[in-house]
Amino acid sequence: MAKRGEAAEAAAVEFARAFETRLGPGRLRRRERLAPYVNWRVGGPAEWFFIARTPADLLAAVRVAREARLPVTVLGYGANVLVSDAGIPGLVILNRTEGVAISGAEIRAESGANLVALARRACEAGIAGFEFLIGIPGTLGGAIVGNAGTREEWIGERVLEVEAVDDRGEVVVWPASQLDFGYRRSRFQRTSDVVLAARLRGYRASRSDIEARMQQMLEARKHQPSGPSTGSVFKNPPGDYAGRLIEACGLKGYRLGGAQISEKHANFILNVGGATAREIRALIELAKAAVRDRFGILLEEEIRYLGTWDT
Ligand SMILES: Cc1cc2nc3c(=O)[nH]c(=O)nc-3n(C[C@H](O)[C@H](O)[C@H](O)COP(=O)(O)OP(=O)(O)OC[C@H]3O[C@@H](n4cnc5c(N)ncnc54)[C@H](O)[C@@H]3O)c2cc1C
Structure with a gap:
């Protein structure tokens, strides 16, 4: 028993060393409490915890963990998760890769992009089709995993392709047609891929029209409960609520x-x-x-x- 404990500690020391070598000293935390990072404000610690600020950070962190055979969990804003009181084993990566680039009616965004900020950026650029994101807290990665949206619109409809890192640490580009988007569903719910970035397409419209639609969307949410929650806990069953x-x-x-x-x-x-x-x-x-x-x-x-x- 004591031997197993020593082996586990030696593996932990080795992982921390490999992580520091690749990502720099002082960035990896051990037994970090997760409640402050998730919307419900509950949950135990991450065994290991890291905040990714760039896509290079995110990719390298996933690869080091995969090499050490540690499970990887990515958190956006924790707006759709319940973290257990016992916490999460392996490496938890808080995704704060927030880059957004716009070209014509296309947007390339890193997976940590904030959905509300994305809706506003699209509006400023005169790109419609992202207004529904204005009331949805979270990151683009979390939204793609859960195909977030409203009753009428969802993110999967706007996705052209998604860049992800697979379970071997390889970067793969998935066209939307292979992502199995459905009602609050995507292929990423069945794999351990980590979403790195996505290319999205909207359509041109006047800024004032886009702003007016965003305003309507916000109005419609005025009656939503406030306080720590994850929005809807359950999917609506067919034909009912x-x-x-x-x-x-x-x-x-x-x-x-x-x-x-x-x-x-x-x-x-x-x-x-x-x-x-x-x-x-x-x-x-x-x-x-x-x-x-x-x-x-x-x-x-x-x-x-x-x-x-x-x-
Ligand atoms: C007040 C309120 C209103 C809401 N309204 C809506 C709504 O109208 N429509 C709707 O669809 N949702 C709604 N939600 C739920 C939530 O906003 C969405 O599900 C959102 O997409 C969650 O994003 P997140 O980044 O916080 O994901 P998280 O909760 O952090 O993660 C969700 C899942 O995705 C995984 N994940 C996150 N990022 C990545 C990544 N880069 N790669 C791989 N896996 C990843 C996580 O491990 C987890 O399994 C609401 C929530 C709240 C609190």
Whole structure:
């Protein structure tokens, strides 16, 4: 047992050394608490933690971890994840690669680009088609993984191609036709690829029209609950709304510890103070069971679970 512990520590020292050699000293942190980096403000530590500021950082960090056979998890704004209280093993990379370049109606953006900033940049350049991003917190990478959007529009429709690093550390360029975009779905949910950048296409429109549409989108969100959440927890089942079903089960406002099903919108769960990941997950399971028992419908999570769970 003691031998195994020593071997693990030796491997950790070797990984930290390899990481520093490639990415510079003092940038890799050990056992960093993740709650401050995710929207729900819950979750335990990352075994290893690194903030990538450039695409070269991101690629090198992924490669060093792959060489050390450590799992890699990328976090954008953590606006669609529940990190377990036990935390995430391996390397967690906080993606802050934010470069955006515009040419005609095309945008090439790094995967850490902020979606709201992207919508505004497109507007300034007279490129329409990205207005719906104005109300969606997150990075481009997270949006591509989950094909983020509204009921009418989603990011996959705007993607021409995606540059990613695969599980062998090779850079691959995927055309949109191979990305299997569907309702809150993409191929990246089934692989360990890390999204590096994407080429997107909009269409030309007047700035004032684009601004007016963004304003409408923001107005439509005015009634959304505020507070630490991930937006909608569940996907809407065909022909219905997860929020309506949960509300019909009498769960609006239901509270478990510091986690509460929103009183305004039953598909939102809020951290109303001191919630744990376990409490949020228990509330998710409770809502799922209630909807299944009452309506025979199995709700599917839109959010993704990260880290080690003992369920
Ligand atoms: C108030 C509120 C409103 C919201 N409204 C909407 C909405 O209208 N529509 C909608 O679709 N979503 C909505 N969301 C959810 C969220 O904004 C989106 O899912 C967003 O795309 C999350 O981006 P992120 O960068 O924070 O991803 P994260 O939550 O950080 O990550 C999501 C998943 O993607 C993975 N990932 C992230 N970056 C990469 C990368 N570069 N390479 C590989 N994997 C990666 C993560 O490991 C994780 O599995 C809302 C959230 C909030 C809090």
